[in-house]
Amino acid sequence: AQSVTQLGSHVSVSEGALVLLRCNYSSSVPPYLFWYVQYPNQGLQLLLKYTSAATLVKGINGFEAEFKKSETSFHLTKPSAHMSDAAEYFCAVTRGASKIIFGSGTRLSIRP
Amino acid sequence: EAGVTQFPSHSVIEKGQTVTLRCDPISGHDNLYWYRRVMGKEIKFLLHFVKESKQDESGMPNNRFLAERTGGTYSTLKVQPAELEDSGVYFCASSPGQGRQETQYFGPGTRLLVL
Numbered sequence: 001a002q003s004v005t006q007l008g009s010h011v012s013v014s015e016g017a018l019v020l021l022r023c024n025y026s027s028s029v030p031p032y033l034f035w036y037v038q039y040p041n042q043g044l045q046l047l048l049k050y051t052s053a054a055t056l057v058k059g060i061n062g063f064e065a066e067f068k069k070s071e072t073s074f075h076l077t078k079p080s081a082h083m084s085d086a087a088e089y090f091c092a093v094t095r096g097a098s099k100i101i102f103g104s105g106t107r108l109s110i111r112p
Numbered sequence: 113e114a115g116v117t118q119f120p121s122h123s124v125i126e127k128g129q130t131v132t133l134r135c136d137p138i139s140g141h142d143n144l145y146w147y148r149r150v151m152g153k154e155i156k157f158l159l160h161f162v163k164e165s166k167q168d169e170s171g172m173p174n175n176r177f178l179a180e181r182t183g184g185t186y187s188t189l190k191v192q193p194a195e196l197e198d199s200g201v202y203f204c205a206s207s208p209g210q211g212r213q214e215t216q217y218f219g220p221g222t223r224l225l226v227l
Binding site (some may be wrong): 032042088094103104 | 153159160168170203205207213214216217219220221
């Protein structure tokens with residue numbers, strides 16, 4: 001069955017530093033993978049999704065993720081963190097027809 | 113275009129009471145989903161409607177939860193009677209089609225606290 005594991009429930013980086021949020025997946029079929037973000041007091045917003053068209057996926061707000069089949073990973077990165085990036089980030093995979101399976105979430109804090 | 117809306121944004125009730133959550137999907141989206149996040153745990157799937165029909169309700173925790181989507185537009189999720197462990201954030205999402213690659217658009221959630 002498809003699932004995802006997010007490494008690190010809380011990540012803290014300095015403003016301007018690289019953001020790296022880790023996600024590993026488990027899937028018996030080619031996966032469709034997603035990163036969602038939840039800003040404080042808001043709903044879930046799609047950052048980007050992998051649907052096998054390209055291994056490097058670019059999303060909104062300068063984020064990107066690379067699908068690595070050999071490592072079963074789909075890590076999220078951003079070259080330079082901004083204060084507005086502080087949020088909770090969720091890696092996810094679809095199972096069955098449409099069910100989304102979410103990781104446990106990583107809370108990103110940005111230090112001034 | 114309006115996004116997915118949910119009402120109420122917050123609800124505080126006592127154990128044993130009934131609460132009804134409402135979700136209005138994006139206009140034209142036949143697919144509607146309910147998810148919930150209980151006390152800092154993972155966001156879990158509850159069920160999936162295609163128009164007014166329940167496509168998948170494998171995530172519904174027990175028979176205290178009743179979801180409806182009469183007419184294939186908005187949906188309600190009723191919890192009766194509510195228990196302490198039902199506290200959490202209930203998210204609704206919608207999509208125009210179904211399929212593993214389809215993007216689901218989420219609402220802001222309803223924060224439910226059962227005392």
